Amino acid sequence: MTTNCETYFTRFLASQMHRDLLDGYAGLSTTFRIAFRDTGKSWSLTLERGQIRSLASDSSNPCRVVFLVDEPVFLDLIAGRISPQNAFFQRRTDIQGNWVEGMKLARILGLFFEKHPYPGPEPEA
Amino acid sequence: MNTPEWSAEKLRIDVEPGLDIGMTLGYPEFPLRDRLIVIFPPHPSLGGDSANNVVEAVFAAALASGRMAVKLNYRGTETGVIRSESALTVWDRMEAATDYAVVYSDSASLVARALEAAGPVDQVVFVGYSFGAYAALETAARTGVRRVVGISPPLLSHPFADRLAPGLHAVFLSGANDPFCPIGALRGLAGAACSIVELAVDDHFYRGDEPRVARAALQEALC
Numbered sequence: 001m002t003t004n005c006e007t008y009f010t011r012f013l014a015s016q017m018h019r020d021l022l023d024g025y026a027g028l029s030t031t032f033r034i035a036f037r038d039t040g041k042s043w044s045l046t047l048e049r050g051q052i053r054s055l056a057s058d059s060s061n062p063c064r065v066v067f068l069v070d071e072p073v074f075l076d077l078i079a080g081r082i083s084p085q086n087a088f089f090q091r092r093t094d095i096q097g098n099w100v101e102g103m104k105l106a107r108i109l110g111l112f113f114e115k116h117p118y119p120g121p122e123p124e125a
Numbered sequence: 126m127n128t129p130e131w132s133a134e135k136l137r138i139d140v141e142p143g144l145d146i147g148m149t150l151g152y153p154e155f156p157l158r159d160r161l162i163v164i165f166p167p168h169p170s171l172g173g174d175s176a177n178n179v180v181e182a183v184f185a186a187a188l189a190s191g192r193m194a195v196k197l198n199y200r201g202t203e204t205g206v207i208r209s210e211s212a213l214t215v216w217d218r219m220e221a222a223t224d225y226a227v228v229y230s231d232s233a234s235l236v237a238r239a240l241e242a243a244g245p246v247d248q249v250v251f252v253g254y255s256f257g258a259y260a261a262l263e264t265a266a267r268t269g270v271r272r273v274v275g276i277s278p279p280l281l282s283h284p285f286a287d288r289l290a291p292g293l294h295a296v297f298l299s300g301a302n303d304p305f306c307p308i309g310a311l312r313g314l315a316g317a318a319c320s321i322v323e324l325a326v327d328d329h330f331y332r333g334d335e336p337r338v339a340r341a342a343l344q345e346a347l348c
Contacts (some may be wrong), residue, residue: 024211085172091332099304099329103171107213111205 005071008078009043009055017052021112025050028054028108030101032065035099039071056124065102067068068094077109080117130154131188132157137240140231143208146200149175150242151184152193162187162194162346163236165257165264166202169216174202179254179276182335186343195239199228199260203295229263236268250274250346255305255329258297259283265293266294274345276338277303277329280310289318296345298338300326 020026028050036044042059045052069077073092076082084106087093095102132261137147164187166180167173174180177198187194201212219225234248250272259274265273266288275297278285282305289295297319299306300304308323315321322341326334 022211024214027214027217086176088172089178089330100171104213107170107172111213125137 003039003071004104005039005041005074006057008118009057012054013045013052014055016116017055020050021047021052022050022108022115026109030065030105031061031063032067032097032102032105033059033061033063034067034069035059035066036074037070064098065105066096067102067106068096078113078118079120080113084113128331131133133240135276136235136238136242137269138234140200140227140234146231146235147203148197148239149184149196150193150239151195152243153188153191155191156193158193159189159247160192160347161243161249162192162343163239163249163261163270164194164196165232165251165253166197167255167257168220168280169199169202170213170220171255173254173256174198177254178335179331179338180257181248182331182339183252183254183276183342187346189221190343190347192347193243195236195243197232197235197265200231207305217306225260225263228260229267232260232264233267236264236270252276252346253278255279256283259285259288262288262293262295263344266290272346274298274342276342278311278330279305279307280307280314281305286314286318289314291318293318295319296322296348298322298324298341298345300324300328302327305329305331 012079026049029048031046033044035044039044044056046054131151133149133151135147137145139145162178164183166177175198184194184196201207205212246330249270250276251261251265251270254276258278261273271293272294277299280298299311301308311321331338
């Protein structure tokens with residue numbers, strides 16, 4: 001069964017690839033993974049020049065930053081109901097790898113979630 | 126429902142034409158006027174604004190002690206934009222140039238405005254967390270403030286030793302496992318120019334330890 005989180009990556013985020021995530025971040029290039037602690041699933045993303053260039057469900061690619069999160073919390077994040085920073089301060093998420101880059105990326109992703117909140121998949125006709 | 130025992134007021138100043146910055150002044154009904162506690166947040170790129178967990182904890186602790194307290198913001202942290210540019214881009218540029226002079230100047234202006242609003246106090250004490258510890262030192266040099274409490278100073282990225290001026294009473298608090306503030310480097314700072322307090326905490330972020338670090342910082346601020 002496809003979860004809301006999978007739909008977010010496979011449909012919503014996939015539709016945002018190869019375009020600027022946000023204005024003013026053309027210098028942003030990194031690799032990161034969202035690792036779901038509760039389901040064991042992972043999604044790896046490559047950002048180049050402020051755009052998502054690759055997006056894959058896997059846990060083997062080396063990434064500079066790994067965000068650890070449970071699916072319900074991730075759904076709150078992408079809906080803009082909680083900021084990544086606050087989730088981190090409340091220990092609802094964690095960061096592995098490059099901390100500085102992870103905190104910066106969390107801030108930028110927070111702006112992206114705010115600008116493009118994901119309310120959930122559209123109901124099928 | 127309990128009524129808060131203190132009030133808060135948002136204050137704003139224009140720091141440049143077309144650019145204003147805000148801060149929050151909190152005050153108990155009958156504040157003790159021996160100290161005004163001014164709190165400097167971490168670097169905006171690292172989650173630093175006046176809603177930061179440690180900033181909020183120090184603010185609450187200061188108010189609970191009966192003192193007035195101010196939470197500063199830095200340029201762009203409230204809106205995410207500095208004029209028409211993304212705030213984080215501007216901050217990245219400042220970081221690349223290691224030139225935050227406008228931030229220290231902004232902070233000095235905010236402190237002056239906070240003092241106007243707060244009325245007479247015996248002493249102003251700066252409490253800065255992470256990058257805020259360095260911003261507090263720089264702003265102290267611009268405002269004549271003589272007591273600075275720094276929480277987890279990022280010793281690897283900022284020249285703290287160069288800013289420990291004679292007459293300044295600086296105290297730094299940190300844990301043994303803070304990657305941004307290696308305990309050996311912190312111990313190396315201790316001496317005539319400053320003192321250090323070691324805390325038993327996990328890392329740089331004090332998640333779950335906020336009340337403890339806030340109490341420790343406030344204790345040093347009230348010495």
